[in-house]
Amino acid sequence: MNQAPHEPTLQEVGDALAAATNRDLHRGRHRPVRRIALALAGLAVIGAGTAAAAGLFGPKQVAAGMPAGTAIFGQTDPTCVLNPDDSSYRCTLSKPPANEVTDANGNPAYLGTKEVLAIDGVVAGGCIGLDAAGMTWDCYVGQAAVDHEIIGPDFLGEPVLGPGHG
Amino acid sequence: MAATSRLDATRDADLLRESKQSSAAFRVLYDRHAERIHGFLLRRTREPGAAVELTAETFAQAWLSRDRYTDHDEGTIAPWLFGIARHVLAASVRRQALERSARDRLQLELDTGATTIDPSWLDGLDDDLTAALAELPDGQRRAIELRVVADQAYVDVARRLDITPEAARVRVHRGLSAIRRRLTQTSQ
Numbered sequence: 549m550n551q552a553p554h555e556p557t558l559q560e561v562g563d564a565l566a567a568a569t570n571r572d573l574h575r576g577r578h579r580p581v582r583r584i585a586l587a588l589a590g591l592a593v594i595g596a597g598t599a600a601a602a603g604l605f606g607p608k609q610v611a612a613g614m615p616a617g618t619a620i621f622g623q624t625d626p627t628c629v630l631n632p633d634d635s636s637y638r639c640t641l642s643k644p645p646a647n648e649v650t651d652a653n654g655n656p657a658y659l660g661t662k663e664v665l666a667i668d669g670v671v672a673g674g675c676i677g678l679d680a681a682g683m684t685w686d687c688y689v690g691q692a693a694v695d696h697e698i699i700g701p702d703f704l705g706e707p708v709l710g711p712g713h714g
Numbered sequence: 715m716a717a718t719s720r721l722d723a724t725r726d727a728d729l730l731r732e733s734k735q736s737s738a739a740f741r742v743l744y745d746r747h748a749e750r751i752h753g754f755l756l757r758r759t760r761e762p763g764a765a766v767e768l769t770a771e772t773f774a775q776a777w778l779s780r781d782r783y784t785d786h787d788e789g790t791i792a793p794w795l796f797g798i799a800r801h802v803l804a805a806s807v808r809r810q811a812l813e814r815s816a817r818d819r820l821q822l823e824l825d826t827g828a829t830t831i832d833p834s835w836l837d838g839l840d841d842d843l844t845a846a847l848a849e850l851p852d853g854q855r856r857a858i859e860l861r862v863v864a865d866q867a868y869v870d871v872a873r874r875l876d877i878t879p880e881a882a883r884v885r886v887h888r889g890l891s892a893i894r895r896r897l898t899q900t901s902q
Contacts, residue, residue, distance in 0.1 A: 555762055555763050555766055555826055555827075556766055556824050556825065556826065558748050558749060558752055558766070558769065561748070561766060561769060561770045561773075561824065562741060562744050562745060562748060564770070564822055564823070564824065565740075565741070565744060565770060565773055565774065565777075565820075565822060566737055566738075566740075566741045566744075568774070568820040568821060568822040569733075569737040569740055569741075569777050569820065570737040571820070571821070572737075572777070572778075572819075572820050573735070573736075573737055648720055649720050
């Protein structure tokens with residue numbers, strides 16, 4: 549599409565609209581809980597690599613944060629343990645996630661899928677699927693989730709009303 | 715986080731419903747329809763900057779009114795979006811300023827140059843629709859008049875046209891697609 553160089557493209561309008569609608573979606577909701585906000589700020593200062601080791605979030609919080617952040621993890625009863633790298637958590641589900649992400653044949657296709665992690669009502673990080681069935685995930689908290697391109701930097705710390713879909 | 719592959723395969727009305735909780739779902743709708751809405755507005759205004767701003771306003775209004783969308787099961791929200799675009803265009807001409815109430819509510823800022831509103835933007839606007847409707851085969855035109863204009867249920871449309879509800883649905887879908895193509899043809 550021909551556009552004058554100084555005018556926004558439809559892509560740029562779409563990006564601006566996406567940011568605006570995301571703000572609107574969260575407008576009027578509770579502001580981020582102070583404790584989690586401080587913790588996330590702490591992660592930024594401490595650095596992603598030592599986030600988990602810093603003990604700001606325990607495996608149980610991360611496990612609870614999966615269904616809190618993403619609807620597909622409802623009723624999956626995740627269990628998380630700290631990975632040897634001290635910066636991420638390996639989480640295993642007791643039951644498969646909701647069948648929302650599939651391949652052309654309708655089979656689960658969760659390998660590499662990225663989902664939101666929510667702790668105390670705010671976006672605290674994200675998880676990446678490690679297998680097609682979606683039974684095993686690596687979850688990252690704070691800046692580490694941004695560095696792994698699971699969530700955007702503007703999304704970190706945003707309040708969540710309920711588990712997200714998609 | 716958006717599972718893009720799933721959203722891409724989701725029908726419009728379901729995406730709009732999902733967008734009550736997900737801006738990612740609405741972004742997929744934008745990506746599907748923005749170019750055609752923009753094409754329509756560019757053809758009316760012949761002002762690239764104005765067309766972009768009015769496209770943004772159209773989708774901002776769609777976002778703010780998504781709770782009020784009625785799913786007629788046509789498989790696409792394009793007719794609804796074009797209705798908003800027409801309203802945005804008409805409101806801009808009436809006020810002699812680009813309509814931006816929804817953008818203001820969403821604090822959606824765009825950096826475009828000043829635009830002079832021209833009443834000719836509305837010239838032949840209804841003629842387009844009338845002509846597009848007139849070009850349809852009788853069966854499709856009647857189906858659209860009953861379903862979209864008179865807001866009758868498919869089962870009632872079917873009864874009036876003495877066809878099955880499935881056939882009525884197909885006629886409406888094909889008719890709306892033809893109208894959409896007609897209305898979004900860009901003048902070169």
